Amino acid sequence: GGAYTPDQGAGAQAPKKHTEVYVPHRVGAxxxxxxxxxxxxxxxxxxxxxxxxxxxxxxxxxxxxxxxxxxxxxxxxxxxxxxxxxxxxxxxxxxxxxxxxxxxxxxxxxxxxxxxxxxxxxxxxxxxxxxxxxxxxAAAPPAANQLTALRFLANCASQDASQHWLLANRPEVLDMFTECSSSSNKNVRLALGNLLVNIAVMTKQAADSEGKVQCLSAAVQLLESVDTDDVEAIFRGFVAAGTAMHADAQLLELGRDMGLADKARAFASCPTAKVADCSKEILAILGA
Structure with a gap:
C-alpha cells in the first residue's frame, strides 16, 4: 500500500524500509x-x-x-x-x-x-x-560419519542429478539427520545447517509443500537445540526457516505456531550482525 498515513514518530524521518538480504536464500547452494x-x-x-x-x-x-x-x-x-x-x-x-x-x-x-x-x-x-x-x-555416530554424510548431502544441491536424488529421498534424509542438531560437534551442526538451507531452496523452487513443512520443522529443531553462541548454526537455521516460509501463508502460520517469532526476538540484538539482521527479517515476514 502506497496509501498516505500520518507520521507516527516524533521526527519527520522516514522509517527505514526493510530490505530482504538473507531470506529467502538466493546466493547459490x-x-x-x-x-x-x-x-x-x-x-x-x-x-x-x-x-x-x-x-x-x-x-x-x-x-x-x-x-x-x-x-x-x-x-x-x-x-x-x-x-x-x-x-x-x-x-x-x-x-x-x-x-x-x-x-x-x-x-x-x-x-x-x-x-x-x-x-x-x-x-x-x-x-x-x-x-x-x-x-x-552414517546417520548414526561416530561424528566423522555424520559430518561427511551431511557435507555430501549438502553438496548434492550442486548438480541436477544429485538434486533430483536428494529431493526424492528428502523425507528419509531429514528424518535420519535432524537429530544431528543436538550433536556435540560444531562442524556437524554447521553441515546440517547448510543442508537445511539447500533443501529449503529446492523445496521452495519445486513448490513442494510437504518438503517445506519438514524443512521448517527441522530448522526450528536446530534453533531449539544449539547453544546461543553457535552463531553459524543459528544463522543457517533462520535462513532455512525463512526460505521455507517465504511468501507462503500456510508455512508462515506454521512458523508462528512453532514459536519462531520468540526465537527471532531473542536474537534480534545478537552482536553477530548477520544473525541479528536475519532475525529481524524473520520477524518482518511473520508480521511480528
Missing part, C-alpha cells in the same frame, strides 16, 4: 568444496588394508582405478571438472558398502565427486542403492 586429497587417499589405503581378506577389499585393479581417480581430482583446482573414469567411480560405489568404522573417507571422497555432473549422475544413478545404505549407516 552452500557447499563444502575444498579437500585434502592426499590425506583422503592415504586413509582409504589404510582402511582397505584393514579390510584385507574380506569381500569389501579392493583388488589391485580396483586400487589402480581409484589411484587414477585421485590423479584426475588432484589435477584440477577447486571442484572436480572434466571427465572422471567410470572405472574409478565404480570403485567408489563399491566402497560405499564399507563398514561404519571405515566409511567416513569414502563419503568425504563422494562429497567432492558429487560436485562433478558425470560423477553425480553415477553416484545417484547406478550407485543409488549403495549410496542409500551408506547414508543410512
Amino acid at each position: 552452500l557447499l563444502f568444496d575444498s579437500a585434502k586429497y592426499e590425506g583422503m587417499a592415504a586413509k582409504l589405503g589404510e582402511f582397505n588394508g584393514a579390510l584385507s581378506g574380506t569381500p569389501n577389499a579392493l583388488s589391485d585393479q580396483e586400487s589402480a582405478a581409484l589411484q587414477g581417480l585421485f590423479t584426475s581430482l588432484q589435477s584440477s583446482t577447486g571442484p572436480p571438472s572434466g571427465a572422471l573414469s567410470p572405472e574409478g567411480l565404480a570403485v567408489v560405489v563399491k566402497m560405499l558398502a564399507w563398514p561404519a568404522a571405515q566409511l567416513f573417507p569414502v563419503l568425504d571422497l563422494a562429497r567432492m565427486l558429487v560436485l562433478n555432473p558425470a560423477a553425480a549422475q553415477s553416484l545417484t544413478g547406478d550407485g543409488a542403492a549403495a549410496l542409500r545404505t551408506a547414508i543410512t549407516t
